[in-house]
Amino acid sequence: MSAEPASGDGLSCRFRLTHYLRFTALLLAFGLAAAAGMTRAGLTPLLVGWVGFIIVAFFFPGWGIRVLCTHCPFYARPGLILRCNSTIGPLKLWRRRPGPASGAERVQLQVILAVLFGFPVIALLVAGQFLWAGLTAAAAALLAWTETTFACRRCVNFACFLNRVSAGRRDAFLDRHPDLKKDWAQRSDA
Numbered sequence: 001m002s003a004e005p006a007s008g009d010g011l012s013c014r015f016r017l018t019h020y021l022r023f024t025a026l027l028l029a030f031g032l033a034a035a036a037g038m039t040r041a042g043l044t045p046l047l048v049g050w051v052g053f054i055i056v057a058f059f060f061p062g063w064g065i066r067v068l069c070t071h072c073p074f075y076a077r078p079g080l081i082l083r084c085n086s087t088i089g090p091l092k093l094w095r096r097r098p099g100p101a102s103g104a105e106r107v108q109l110q111v112i113l114a115v116l117f118g119f120p121v122i123a124l125l126v127a128g129q130f131l132w133a134g135l136t137a138a139a140a141a142l143l144a145w146t147e148t149t150f151a152c153r154r155c156v157n158f159a160c161f162l163n164r165v166s167a168g169r170r171d172a173f174l175d176r177h178p179d180l181k182k183d184w185a186q187r188s189d190a
């Protein structure tokens with residue numbers, strides 16, 4: 001696909017610093033609440049394990065990047081570093097895999113998100129840190145609500161199970177990007 005998809009269809013085809021900062025601030029709030037609570041509860045080994053999981057999932061080797069982002073038009077842009085409205089920095093270690101995600105990839109992404117957001121909350125609950133568990137869960141809920149309300153309805157990664165772009169808008173976008181449309185049709189038929 002072209003390095004810079006056409007816009008004007010209401011979809012988030014271009015990098016927007018405000019979108020990136022919004023997502024990063026909410027993610028940071030969630031991460032800090034989880035880290036503070038787990039530290040306070042003496043769950044440092046679990047915290048280290050959780051951070052390790054995040055590194056494996058989103059940086060090296062980037063398991064989540066593979067099952068989610070390699071399908072995304074943002075991943076197709078030139079350069080070795082992924083830059084989109086949600087993240088800047090992960091290396092593009094995987095080959096691009098345009099088109100729909102497989103069922104196995106969807107399950108893997110759901111597992112990754114469940115561990116990412118659920119693990120600290122459950123650990124804090126088990127440790128009896130109900131205030132920190134509540135704060136962490138609230139930060140996760142705010143992030144989820146904000147993204148599904150403002151980002152997922154405009155996201156150009158149609159392979160993501162959270163994508164909320166209507167079929168009509170998706171097809172109109174693909175009509176303007178024949179290379180993406182071909183990939184999508186081929187993988188859909190596979």
Ligand code: SF4
Pocket residue numbers: 068069072073074075082083084085086087155157160
């Ligand atoms: S799937 Fe989301 S996080 Fe991954 S490159 Fe696309 S917009 Fe960024």
